[in-house]
Amino acid sequence: MSKIENMKIVIGIPAYNEEKNIASLLIKLKKISQTIIVCNDGSTDLTGKIAKELGATVIEHEKNSGYGSAIKSIFLKAHEIDADVLVTFDADGQHRIEDINVILEPIKNNIADIVIGSRFLNNNQEIPKYREIGIKAITKLTNVTGGTKITDSQSGFRAYNKKILDKIKPQESGMGISTEILIKSQKADFKITEVPITVLYDGDTSTHNPISHGSSVILSTLKYVAIERPLVFYGIPGIIFLLIGLAFGIWTIQIYSEEGMVITNIALVGVSGVIMGTILILTSTILYSIVSVVRR
Numbered sequence: 001m002s003k004i005e006n007m008k009i010v011i012g013i014p015a016y017n018e019e020k021n022i023a024s025l026l027i028k029l030k031k032i033s034q035t036i037i038v039c040n041d042g043s044t045d046l047t048g049k050i051a052k053e054l055g056a057t058v059i060e061h062e063k064n065s066g067y068g069s070a071i072k073s074i075f076l077k078a079h080e081i082d083a084d085v086l087v088t089f090d091a092d093g094q095h096r097i098e099d100i101n102v103i104l105e106p107i108k109n110n111i112a113d114i115v116i117g118s119r120f121l122n123n124n125q126e127i128p129k130y131r132e133i134g135i136k137a138i139t140k141l142t143n144v145t146g147g148t149k150i151t152d153s154q155s156g157f158r159a160y161n162k163k164i165l166d167k168i169k170p171q172e173s174g175m176g177i178s179t180e181i182l183i184k185s186q187k188a189d190f191k192i193t194e195v196p197i198t199v200l201y202d203g204d205t206s207t208h209n210p211i212s213h214g215s216s217v218i219l220s221t222l223k224y225v226a227i228e229r230p231l232v233f234y235g236i237p238g239i240i241f242l243l244i245g246l247a248f249g250i251w252t253i254q255i256y257s258e259e260g261m262v263i264t265n266i267a268l269v270g271v272s273g274v275i276m277g278t279i280l281i282l283t284s285t286i287l288y289s290i291v292s293v294v295r296r
Helices: 022-029 047-053 067-080 099-108 129-146 162-167 177-187 210-228 230-259 264-295
Strands: 009-015 035-041 057-061 085-088 114-118 158-161 192-196
Touching: 009 022, 009 067, 022 035, 022 047, 035 047, 035 067, 047 057, 057 067, 067 085, 067 162, 067 177, 085 099, 085 162, 099 114, 099 158, 099 192, 114 177, 129 177, 129 210, 129 230, 158 162, 177 192, 177 210, 210 230, 210 264, 230 264
Parallel strands: 009 035, 009 085, 035 057, 114 192
Antiparallel strands: 085 158, 114 158
16 A cells, blocks of 8 residues: 555535535545545535535534634644544535645655645646736735745645644634645745646636635735734835835925925825834834734
8 A cells, every 4th residue: 555545634625605516526525535524614505414414524613704714623623533634625616636646646755744736837727817816916925924935825725744734723714824824834844835736617616706705815814914924014114115205305305405495295295104104113013022922
C-alpha cells in the first residue's frame, strides 16, 4: 500500500442550502474516502438530512454563520477524529472529484503541509472576469501581508496534513478564513504549495449571489489583515497621507510667503492629509501594541 492509502483521509464540505448537489457529490466522494464531514451551516432545506442518510458525519449549525465558521467546525472535527489529511471541498459542484488525487500528491510525497488547488495554474481554465479580478486582488493582498507566493488564495479546494490540523486554529468566521490560515501557516514555517485544478463554472450550481459573496470575501479578508498586520494596513497609508499633507502644507506656506494669500483648497488638502495620516499612524501603533500583548 502507498503512503496515502495508509493515511486517514477526511473530506470536509461546508454546505448551505445544497440539497440539489449534496447527494450526488457524497456518492462520488465515497469512492475517495469513507470519512466525510459535512458542516450544515444553518440550511433551510434538506441538506443535513440527505447528508446524514448517505453516511456523512454532519455538524449542525443552528443558523447560517458563514464560510469561516463552517471551516472552523470542520477543522475541529477532523482534529477530533485524528485525521491524517483533511481535504476541503466545495458543495456547489464546481470542483472535480478526480482532482483530489492531484491535491493529495504533494502531501503523499511529504513536500507540502498545505496544498491549494489553483485555478490560475491551469492554462485552459476559463474564469468569469469578475471572479478573476477579485481573486487576484485578494491574493495580492494576502501575498503582500503574509509573505506568501501563491496564485489563488481564495480556493476552497485544499488539503491539510496532520501538522496543520494540530497547530493551526482558525478564528475568522467570515470568508477571510482562507487568508487567515495561509498567513498563520506561513508564519509558522509550514510548507505551502499549489497544484493546477479545473473548476466547472457551467450552470447555476452555486447558491451564493456573486456580488454579495465577493463583497463578503473582500471585507472579511481586509478585516483579518487589518487586525493581523496593522502597521502595514494602517501605517503605510498613514505615512502616505501625512507626506501628502506636509507637501501641500509647505506649498501653502510658500504661496503665502510669495503672494501674501492662502489658497483654501490647497490648505485644506494639506490639513486633511496631516490629520488623516496622524490618525492612521496612531491607529496602527495602538492596534499593533494591543495585538502584541494579546499574543503573549
